[in-house]
Amino acid sequence: MGDELAAHYGEDLVEASRLSRSPHGRLELLRTRELVRRELTPGTLQVLDVGGGTGVHAAWLAGDGHRVHLVDVVPSHVRAAAALPGVTAEEGDARRLTAPDASVDVVLLLGPLYHLVEAEDRARALAEARRVLRPGGLVAAAGISRYLSLMAAGADGTLDEAMRDSVRRVIDTGCYDAHVGFVTTHFHGAEELSKEVSRAGFVDVAVYGVEGPSWPALDAAGDDAFGALCDAALRAARLVERDPHLVHASAHLLAMGRAPAL
Numbered sequence: 001m002g003d004e005l006a007a008h009y010g011e012d013l014v015e016a017s018r019l020s021r022s023p024h025g026r027l028e029l030l031r032t033r034e035l036v037r038r039e040l041t042p043g044t045l046q047v048l049d050v051g052g053g054t055g056v057h058a059a060w061l062a063g064d065g066h067r068v069h070l071v072d073v074v075p076s077h078v079r080a081a082a083a084l085p086g087v088t089a090e091e092g093d094a095r096r097l098t099a100p101d102a103s104v105d106v107v108l109l110l111g112p113l114y115h116l117v118e119a120e121d122r123a124r125a126l127a128e129a130r131r132v133l134r135p136g137g138l139v140a141a142a143g144i145s146r147y148l149s150l151m152a153a154g155a156d157g158t159l160d161e162a163m164r165d166s167v168r169r170v171i172d173t174g175c176y177d178a179h180v181g182f183v184t185t186h187f188h189g190a191e192e193l194s195k196e197v198s199r200a201g202f203v204d205v206a207v208y209g210v211e212g213p214s215w216p217a218l219d220a221a222g223d224d225a226f227g228a229l230c231d232a233a234l235r236a237a238r239l240v241e242r243d244p245h246l247v248h249a250s251a252h253l254l255a256m257g258r259a260p261a262l
Contacts, residue, residue, distance in 0.1 A: 062086030143188030202257030212237025
């Protein structure tokens with residue numbers, strides 16, 4: 001997995017701009033930050049950002065006063081993250097963390113679960129998150145909606161007959177074959193993501209739609225319209241963030257759960 005991701009992301013740090021270079025990326029950042037902050041307990045927390053890329057989320061968490069350590073498989077990401085104020089970083093694998101048992105308050109898995117295409121690998125990553133969390137600690141695990149490529153390609157005019165079977169396959173199975181770019185990944189259903197997190201031993205698991213139903217419209221409107229449309233898009237996302245009929249209208253899902261308290 002590490003070699004494939006290093007080849008995909010390369011040395012140009014394109015991941016650093018992923019959440020700022022498009023309207024839906026900016027919406028994703030705002031909503032992810034909002035959802036995670038909502039669940040953080042008061043005080044200074046030890047946060048382990050697993051698969052944290054160049055440190056986009058680590059930066060705001062450190063800015064909030066938390067102690068953040070980032071783990072990523074891509075060397076250029078680790079170097080970029082380690083240069084951020086208040087952030088430490090190391091190369092590593094979500095399935096084999098170096099952190100001791102019960103040593104952190106929060107584990108972010110905002111990328112690994114969709115890059116780990118085999119269910120057993122996702123289970124290992126979640127088990128590792130459970131191992132390193134203190135009792136009552138928070139896990140935030142992201143998935144990509146199975147309907148992402150349908151919504152993206154249907155909205156931008158690229159969904160044609162040649163793509164039809166690939167889109168149907170990812171909706172039915174979660175197996176994404178890179179038909180709209182990106183690398184081969186696993187796309188989740190909300191119930192599937194909830195079950196995976198619960199099976200790892202987490203309790204009080206809830207799955208949220210991150211961007212809500214308005215993100216394709218933001219992309220269609222373009223960057224110049226983002227300021228005028230953002231507040232309404234955020235309100236729409238909040239209104240249906242747990243709605244079973246609309247949760248998959250988000251491009252990303254976010255599962256939140258707790259390590260059992262003693």
